[in-house]
Amino acid sequence: MTYNEEEFWKCRLGEFKISDPRGAGRKDRSLMENHEMFAKAAVKLFRVLDEMHGVGKLLDIGIGNGYFIPFMSSLATHYTGIDITDVNFEQLTERYGDGIELLKVDICGQVPTNWNKGKFDTIVMLDVEQHIVERDKWKKMISNVKFLMNPAVQSAFICTTWNAHHMTERTDYEVARPYEDYLMEFPEPDFCVVHLGSYRDKGMFVVERT
Secondary structure (H helix, E strand, O other), X not given: OOOOHHHHHHHXXXXXXXXXXXXXXXXXXOHHHHHHXXXXXXXHHHHHHHOOOOOOEEEEEOOOOOXXXXXXXXXXXXXXEEEOOOOOHHHHHHHHHHHEEEEEOOOOOOOOOOOOOOOEOEEEEOOOHHHOOOXXXXXXXXXXXXXXXXXXXXXXXXXXXXXXXXXXXXXXOOOOOOHHHHHHHOOOXXXXXXXXXXXXXXXXXXXXXX
């Protein structure tokens, strides 16, 4: 069966309420285990963002159940969250109010026409890249991220990747992609890539625009 990203995540996220992280987490583990995994990940993310020179305008790619919204929005001057499906948008808007902006956007496709070059100071993409199984779409995502990173400041792209030698059993909606692929896509001297250590069962890194 062909992997249709939008339909897959519409069904997957729609199974659970936003208070249940299993929709974006591990369905094969308990609710408590998922809460523990997400809580540890949130601490890691908050520390990374808090240590930055300034978060500024933030783009959150693949918001899923919105677990990280309060951590990101509390540090950003403006929070924009996007997802390939808007199945959770109504619940999230009711919970977090008008202080956040949620848009249905596929980062592997055409970004909104009113998004100018360098629109965001910080871009975050957690637990998403391994689900971009087609290389052409992954390359388009990279191109869009570069386009949206603000060249006027030390903008940052924070991402997680599931390196091939660490991957467990695979499915048709996940792919192994080596960290080295990102090093080639963000070459010096325009970018500085720094590995930030482990993040759940993946690695986290930040790309800074120099």
